[in-house]
Amino acid sequence: MTRTVPPSSEPEATSATEPKDVAPAVALRTGTSDVRTLITSNLRQSGIYVAFVVIVALFAILTDGTSLSPGNVTNIVLQYSxxxxxxxxxxxxxxxxxxDLSVGSVVALTGAVSAVLVIREGMPWWVGALAAIGVGLVIxxxxxxxxxxxxxxxxxxxxAGMLLFRGLTLQVLDNVSLSPFPREYGKIASGFLNGLLGGNGYDAFTLLIGAVAVAGYAVSNWRTRTARIKYQQPVESFPLFVAKIVAVGAVVMAFAWQLAHARGLPIVLIILAVLILAYGVITKRTVFGRQVYAIGGNLAAATLSGVKVRAVNFWIFVNMGFxxxxxxxxxxxxxxGAQPSAGNMFELDAIAAAFIGGAxxxxxxxxxxxAMVGGLIMAVMSNGMQLMGVDQSLQSVVKGLVLLLAVAFDVYNKRRAGASR
Amino acid sequence: MDDHILQMRSITKTFPGVKALEDVNLTVRRGEIHAICGENGAGKSTLMKVLSGVYPTGSYDGEIFFDGRPVTFNGIRDSEHVGIVIIHQELALVPYLSIAENIFLGNERRGRGGLIDWNRANAEAGELLRSVGLDENPVTPVGQLGVGKQQLVEIAKALSKDVRLLILDEPTAALNDTDSAHLLGLLRRLRDRGITCIMISHKLNEITAISDNVTVIRDGRTVETLSLHAGEVTQERIIRGMVGRDLESYYPERESHPGEEVLRVEDWTVWHPTQDRKVVDSAAFTVRAGEVVGIAGLMGAGRTELAMSVFGRAYGRNISGRMFLHGREIRPRNVAEAIEAGIAYATEDRKHYGLNLIEDIRRNVSAAALGKLASKGFVNGNEEVKVAEGYRRDMNIKAPSVTSVVGKLSGGNQQKVVLSKWLYTDPEVLILDEPTRGIDVGAKYEIYTIVNRLVAAGKAVLVISSELPELLGICDRIYTLSAGRITGEVPVAQATQENLMELMTKEKEQAA
Structure with missing residues (x-):
């Protein structure tokens, strides 16, 4: 029964030993999955993407294309990162x-600690940032x-944490706002990497990074595909595979193109991209990530499967603090700067993003x-409504309804799946 | 003499794929205590659910006559309306509400303006408590009472509804001897007041002590109704009725070659996690390589608790005792360490404790041994699929692919996924708790075949089962457990259902 694990890296190294261990081509069904089965089998996931595309298109029309203008695309990234x-x-x-209801207060407190150190005590910007992260880990x-x-x-x-850390924020700031930060600190959120490679009216460096990202995406997808074929698992047909990469590549390049024609590559976008990649891998491919899903799926079964539930839960919250x-x-x-009321209601936006995103x-x-797509749906909607000059109160109504409908869709899907059992 | 309060005539109840009751007849005379006994799964509880309206008229075949008139029940309210009250084994009291509030829950004593008249409620509750011999203040929260007193509150609640036929499902299963004796005395007094009782019980000494008649049910059929008045019917006679079937030949043949001792547990004592009592008391047992060892015990005897406490202290507190694996003492402090040591435990309740129902086969198979699929914390997803695919074939799990969601599989296939998960941890000792509960005969045979394959490969297997024929069919040796104590160890050649049943009820008899 015991199977050994081949080293997961070099495809060529293990390919010679694999075939005899694998069933005679039972599972190999290359090219069977057409677009329709892909969509219906993943309705929940693909539903979000479809909704996102629809919302982006809708606001592009409603704002006469302003929402997709270079300046505004940059703005959305900066504003919702x-x-x-x-x-x-x-x-x-x-x-x-x-x-976690406390994240808004934690955002305020960590920002306040950083501001006190950098603005009031005059320490270098990175001391403030590191101290803030330290505080986040402790929380x-x-x-x-x-x-x-x-x-x-x-x-x-x-x-309790929401109240507690809001109170501590007020204490740390003595109830007043602190500003302004030195220029280097501000660059974290509103700095750009541009002009590194020149370009006439656009930033060549941004386009290069976009191209590298697309290439990386293509290569990693190709490697996944070859590994799956080696393990005789079904993969999508080759034209579909290419179409997927071309589509993603086109979207990324269009996005980079717009950024390049505004102010270049925002530093915060790089931070965000690194985090998304890292956490995508952590949740999907690590033992820790699997245990998170196992705990949420059936706590008792996870406990009886040897998952150290307490430790996993502990680190989940440490990570959230980070x-x-x-x-x-x-x-x-x-x-x-740091304001006593900073980060108010952020927790609700973050929670809404996760639920709209199919959690x-x-x-x-x-x-x-x-969750990222869910967050972007909220971002594009808020931003689009702002551009249209929709009243703040109405914006809130629309956002509330979208959240409700997204979760209702989820519940409906689950019930339908349950009925077919 | 033919004054029957209840007649159930040829009741047949089928669930998808299973005939739970077939042509069952039950006749109860007015003012008697009528016992129903049978093995776990014989259909006793199903019959009582039919009677109390949990399964509404129309969902079964047959007729019910109450007081000589045919009756139709579409829910518990209907049956309570004519005076039939059932008290379940798991008490249905709200722990935070007072005794009086519980007694009148759903049946509140209204005063002026529709508001509840608490003075009246408490006064009436006080009277009811006196009539059941419970000396407690009606405003005491039920959660503060012991199980025995809660049982009395349930009976008081039944009395408040003008009960005429009281059904008790295993009323003394969770009680100590004093409380049991008190309860049985109360049942006698209720009989003298003209209240008819149906009592489901495993405790044959209690049945012979207080019942007038006993009906034996086996495999969803009534076997016989015996009168206990003449004094000729002994416990042995009842046991014969309960188990008197041939061992069907649906146990695959196996040659037994037990090898060296793999697991030895000594002086194992486990306390209940919240209550102040021992659930397992100085238990000791061994399992050898290539051997299937059974643990037989009635519900509440502490079988699952024993197994789970051995499995990395997953149950109980103040666990004491020693464990040896291949002669070396081990002290697993948690489940992960138990798995690491080579112990696997497949739970009796796969839906709640065994599987992540929203995930697919692949993720469930790998759940207990993710470390084997990972290097540096990263899981090899392709290897995972390959492993799961292997088990899908070996175990004959009927599913379109390993990415099928486990919640949608049949019980038998779910059980195979649970087994796959534990086999992938490559255990030395595999503990199977009710491995065939709720699965059909064909799948049972496959599970037994898998067990045989495992012992042939030198694994040690410990099987807990409520079904004695199953234990007799697949085990080499059987321990009996009664009230947390091991009361016997019988090689299968000498074991019969009768002598096992005697050992399983032994402790209680001595105490009574």
């Missing part, structure tokens, strides 16, 4: 079956301790990419 960073941590918390450990080791529901622990601190640094840099209220389901 910290929500997306929070949503990465939040979706992991939600997959494990918890919730995460605090939450993790109460949730994992004392067994208090995360809703309560983080509700990401909240990064969001805190980015937000304080963007607002060029299940009962845990066990959700993806980082989904």
């Amino acid at each position: 910290y929500i997306l960073i929070l949503a990465i941590g939040m979706v992991i918390v939600i997959i494990a079956g918890h919730i 995460g450990a605090w939450h993790g301790f109460w949730v994992a080791y004392v067994g208090i529901p995360a809703f309560i622990v983080t509700l 990401l909240a601190a990064i969001a805190g640094v980015v937000f304080s840099a963007r607002s060029n 299940a209220v009962t845990g066990g389901v959700g993806t980082v990419v989904g």
Whole structure:
């Protein structure tokens, strides 16, 4: 019964030994999955992408293309990056079956600590950023301790944290705003990498990075595909595979093109991209990520499968604190200071992003990419409505309805799946 | 003499794929205590659910006559309306509400303006408590009472509904001897007041002590109704009725070659996680390589608790005792360490404790041994599919692919996924808790075949089962467990259902 694990890296090295161990071509069904089965079998996931495309197109029409203009695309990235960073941590918390209501307060407190050190004490910008991250880790450990080791529901622990850290923010700031940050600190949120390679009216470097990203995407997809073929698993047909890469490549390049024609590559976008890639891999491919899904899917079964539930829960919250601190640094840099009321309601935006992105209220389901798309749906909607001059109150109504409908869609899908059992 | 309060005539109830009751007849005379006994899964509870309206008229065949009139029940309310009240084994009391609030829950004593008249409710509750011999204040929260007293509150609640036929499902299963004796005394007094009782029980000494008649059910059919008045019917006679079937030949043949001792557990004592009592008391057992060892015990005897406490202390507190694997002492402190040591435990409740139902076969198979698929913390997803695919073929899991969601599989296939998951941890000792519960005969045979393959490969297997024929069919040796104590160890050649059943009820008899 025991099977050994071949080294996962070099395809050529193991290919010679593989074939005899594998069933005679039973599972090899290359090219069977057409577009329709892909879509119907992944309705929940693809539903979000379709909704995203529809919303982007809708606002492009409603704003006569302004929403897709170079300046506005850059703006969306700068304006919503910290929500997306929070949503990465939040979706992991939600997959494990918890919730975190405190992240808005943590954003405020970490930003305040950083501001006190950099603005009031005159320390270098990186001391402020590191201190903020340190505070975030401590807060995460605090939450993790109460949730994992004392067994208090995360809703309560983080509700307490929301009040607690808001109060501490006021203490740290003595109830007043601190500003402005030195220029280097501000660059974290509103700096650009541009002009490195020149370009006439556009930034060549941004386009180059975009091209590298597309190439990286293509190569990693190709490697996954060859590995799956080697293991005789079904893969999508070759034309479809190419079409997928071309489509993604086109979107990324169009996005880079718009950025290049505005102010170049935002530094915060690089931070965000690195985080998304890293956490995408952590949730999908590591033992830790699997255990998060296992805990959320069936806590008792995970416990009886040897998952160290307490430790995993603890680290989930430490990680949330870490990401909240990064969001805190980015937000304080963007607002060029620290305010006592910073980060208000951010937790709700992050939670909404995760749920719109397909995370299940009962845990066990959700993806980082989904949460990002969910966050972007919210971002594009808010931004589009602002461009149209829609009243703030109406914006809130629309966002609320979208959240409700997204989760209703999820519940409907689940019930339909349940009925077919 | 033919004053029958209840007649159930040729009741047949089928669930998809299973005939739970077939042509069952039950006749109960007015003012008697009528016992129903049978093995776990014989259909006793199903019959009571039919009677109390949990399964509404029309979902079964047959007729029910109450007080000589045919009755139709479409829910518990209908049956309570005519005076039939059932008290389930798991008590249905709200722990945070007071005794009086529980007694009148759903049946509140209304005063003026539709508001609840608490003075009246508490006064009436006090009277009811006196009538069941419970000396407690009606405003005491139920959660503060012991199980025995809660049982009495349930009976008081039944009395408040003007009960005429009281059904008790295993009323003394969770009680100690004093509380049991008290309860049985109360049942006698209720009989003298003219209340008819149906009592489902495994405890034959209690049945012979207080019942007037006993109906034996086996495999969903009524076997016989015996009168206990003449004093000729012994416990042995009842046991013969309960188990008197031939061992069907649906157990695959196996040659037994037990090897060296693999697991030895000594002086193992486990306390209940919240209550102040021992669930397992100085248990000791061994399992050898290539051997299938059974643990037989009635519900509540501590079988699952014993197994789970051995499996990395997944149950209980204050666990004491020693464990040896291949002669070397091990002390796994948690499940991960138990798995690491080579112990696997496949739970009796696969839906709640065994599987992540929203995930696919592949993820469930790898769940307990992800480390084997990972290097530096990264899981090799392709290798995972290959492993799962291997088990899908070996175990004959009927599913279109390993990415099929486990929640949609049949019980038998789910059980095979659970087994695959534990086999992939490559255990030395495999503990199977009710491995064939709720799965059909064909799948059972496959599971037994898998067990045989495992022991042929030198694994040690410990099987917990409520079905004695199953244990007799697949085990080499059987331990009996009663009230947390090992009361016997019988080689299968000498084991019969009768002597096992005697050992399984032994402890109680001595105490009574």
